[in-house]
Amino acid sequence: MQSDSRHDQRGGHILLQTISLSKHFPLKGTSLIGRAKSIRAVDDAEFSIRENQVVGLVGESGCGKTTLGRLIIRLLEPTSGTALFLVPEDILSKYRKLPPSSKEAKAIEKQYSIYRFSRKRMRAFREKTQIVFQDPFSSLDPHMAAKDIVAEPMRAYHFRPKSDIETKVAKLLDECGLGNQFLEKLPHELSGGQRQRVAIARALAMSPNLVVLDEPTSALDVSVQAQILNLLQKLKAQFGLSFVFISHHLAVVRQMSDYVYVMYAGQIVEKGQTEVVFNSPSHPYTVALMSAIPIPDPRTKREKILLKGEIPDLSMPPNGCRFHPRCPRALANCGWTADEVSTTLSELITSGRHQELTEIFRSQNQKVVDELTLEIEAGRDMQSGEIEAVRRTIEKEKENPLFPALRAVKDVSSLPDGVRVSLTPPLVPRFTDLGDLHFVACNLFPPDPEPGGE
Numbered sequence: 001m002q003s004d005s006r007h008d009q010r011g012g013h014i015l016l017q018t019i020s021l022s023k024h025f026p027l028k029g030t031s032l033i034g035r036a037k038s039i040r041a042v043d044d045a046e047f048s049i050r051e052n053q054v055v056g057l058v059g060e061s062g063c064g065k066t067t068l069g070r071l072i073i074r075l076l077e078p079t080s081g082t083a084l085f086l087v088p089e090d091i092l093s094k095y096r097k098l099p100p101s102s103k104e105a106k107a108i109e110k111q112y113s114i115y116r117f118s119r120k121r122m123r124a125f126r127e128k129t130q131i132v133f134q135d136p137f138s139s140l141d142p143h144m145a146a147k148d149i150v151a152e153p154m155r156a157y158h159f160r161p162k163s164d165i166e167t168k169v170a171k172l173l174d175e176c177g178l179g180n181q182f183l184e185k186l187p188h189e190l191s192g193g194q195r196q197r198v199a200i201a202r203a204l205a206m207s208p209n210l211v212v213l214d215e216p217t218s219a220l221d222v223s224v225q226a227q228i229l230n231l232l233q234k235l236k237a238q239f240g241l242s243f244v245f246i247s248h249h250l251a252v253v254r255q256m257s258d259y260v261y262v263m264y265a266g267q268i269v270e271k272g273q274t275e276v277v278f279n280s281p282s283h284p285y286t287v288a289l290m291s292a293i294p295i296p297d298p299r300t301k302r303e304k305i306l307l308k309g310e311i312p313d314l315s316m317p318p319n320g321c322r323f324h325p326r327c328p329r330a331l332a333n334c335g336w337t338a339d340e341v342s343t344t345l346s347e348l349i350t351s352g353r354h355q356e357l358t359e360i361f362r363s364q365n366q367k368v369v370d371e372l373t374l375e376i377e378a379g380r381d382m383q384s385g386e387i388e389a390v391r392r393t394i395e396k397e398k399e400n401p402l403f404p405a406l407r408a409v410k411d412v413s414s415l416p417d418g419v420r421v422s423l424t425p426p427l428v429p430r431f432t433d434l435g436d437l438h439f440v441a442c443n444l445f446p447p448d449p450e451p452g453g454e
Contacts, residue, residue, distance in 0.1 A: 014084075015210050015242055016072055016114075017092055018047040021081035023067055027315060037315045041067040043266045044081070049210065054236065054243040056257030056274065058250060058289065062311050064266040065246045069212045072244065073129045074114050074122070084112040085125060127157060130203035134215035136195035140187040146173065146198045147183040153205040172201040175238070177231060193224035200231065204239065212244045217252065229256065250293050254278050259437075262286045265312055265322040269429075272438035282440040284327050319371070320426030321443060328401065331443050335426040336408035338374040342366045344405040345376065345421070354393050360386055361418075372425060377418040387414050394421075 022045070024038040042064045049055045049072075057065045070076045072083055084092060091108060098105040110116050114125055133139040140149055150169045159165055173182060176197040187195055196216060203211050213232070217225040229252065236243060245256050253260060253274070260277050262270040262285065270283040281287045288305040295301075309326045312318050318325055320335020327334065345366070349357045365377035378386075391412040398406045411422040432445040 013051050014087060014089060014092065015049050015051055015053075016047075016083055016085050017087060018045055018072060018083045019081055019096070021045040021047070021068070021071060021083060022079045023064075023071055023076060024079040040266050040314045040317055042071065043317075045071075045268055047072065047261060047268070049242055049244060051209070051242060052236075052240050053259065054245055054257045056253035056260040057244060057246045057263065058248060058253050058260060059263035060311055061248060063263040065248075065263055066214055068263070069131070069214050069244055069246050073131055073210070073212055074125070075131070078115060082109055082113045082115060084108075085114050087112040123157075127206045128209045129212070130206070130208045130210075131212040131214060132196070132199050132203050132216050135219050136192060136199045137187060139199055140195060142187050145184045145186060146178065146190070149187075149198055150201045150205055153202060157206060168205075169201075172204055173198070175204075175235065176201040177227070191224075192220050193227060196220065196228055197231070200228075200235070204235065207239070208241070210242045210244070212246070214246045215248070216245075218247070218249065225252070232256070250278075250289060262289070265317060266314055267322060267441070269323065269442065270440045271431075272434075273436065276436045276438045280434075280438070282434060282438070282445065283323075283442045284329050284444075285323050286440075321429050321441075327404075329444060330404055330407065332407045332410070332424040333427040334408075334443055336405045336423060337371045338368045338421075338423060339371075340405040341408060341421065341423060342368055342374050344403050345374075348393075348397060348403055348406070353397075356386070356389050357393060360390065365418075369420075372423040373420065375415060375418060375420050381417060382414060382419065384414070387412065387419055390419055 021042060022040070023042040024040050026038045045064075045068055047055075047068065057068065059065055067076065071078055074083075084095070087095075087108075091112070095105060095108045098108075114122075117125055144152070147166070147169050150172055151165050154165050154168065159168075170180060170183065173179075178194060178197050178201070182190070182194065182198075185194075187198070190198065196219075200216075216232070217228050220228060232243070233256070235241060243256070245253060247253050257274045260272065260274045261268050262277070262283065264285050270277060270281070270286045277286065278290060281290045285307075288307050291303065291305040305328070307326045312322060312325065318335055319337055320333065321327070321330070322335075324330040324334035324336065325340070330336075348354070349361050352358065360378050360382065361376055367375045367377070369375060394406055394409050394412060397403050398409070400406070408423045409421055410424045413420045413422070427443055429441040429443050430447040431439045431441045432447045433439055434445065
């Protein structure tokens, strides 16, 4: 999936910008055609966050949201790509036009890429970026009191004067809704909401610019969730913070975010201003997600779109658009392979819907020649009329939602003892500008020609 090079957000200065950021986790003891397999958790991610902005990151479990969140504060090292911190927009624009291996690009990375920072600069970066994890109990030291948990970052960074640490800790906990009676409490003595308030206070201890919130309310009761969300909104306004809000709870993301990214199978498929994306979802995956949001008015009904299948195996992601095997609107060029079409033809032949197919292909001997070609053996010489009947049958079934892979069939030609089925080559979706700071990567929306192109 190719990334969009245009600036897609308005607001303050850029805090952090990722460019073609990818993270692949190797699988030990496995190989494919002589090469080690890996989980492609994040692929070619273009992600941007600006000062005093809340960016939402949504998608199904396993889509790569948490991995991307950890990449942008360098809790994980990338496989490829970069993340530029506090980069001026003119420098960013220049960097995008440079070949990645050029000396100028390397010089910009050395100055702004968080993955190239020296130890000293990385220490300064850690002060300005923090994370609040999903489970507050597992992210807090069970042997430390609340006051020591919040004070730990300040002590690690030699906060001066030391005498002010206790005062600042008490103030931070108070800002987060915990009075002095909680200073000596251990994590197991606190409720889930109280533990998350301690985690938030710790994240604010060094006055960061950017805080990654990784499902900060999913482990909490509904009533406590509302309290934590209200607290986060208050703290954002009070301290001028920027948040990356990672969640699968779409209503919460809508409430909290200024801008939203939708992820599927390791790739960003749609992005835009929150209200624009929620009011006019364009990618079929986003449309399905939005259909699941509960409507508070019982008199209003909305059809819920139930997606078939599961998130794909990211050690062998689908060709073209990764969503195409589950997409109700997939096109011929969305990435169908000969294997997928072979399976679908077998289902069609055995379904009994077309007697002529059952009679011609009794043996169902299919051979996948390559990703775009397969051959079906008839067991005898086929007449031209029979080949035409096969072609007509496939054309007739192309729009049948039971057999979506048939949309990729481009041609059916004769063989001495069967037919050859040729497929439409896959097209990797590129981001299309829909206007109003709204971008979608889907073949239903052909991108504008490149400058100077046809």
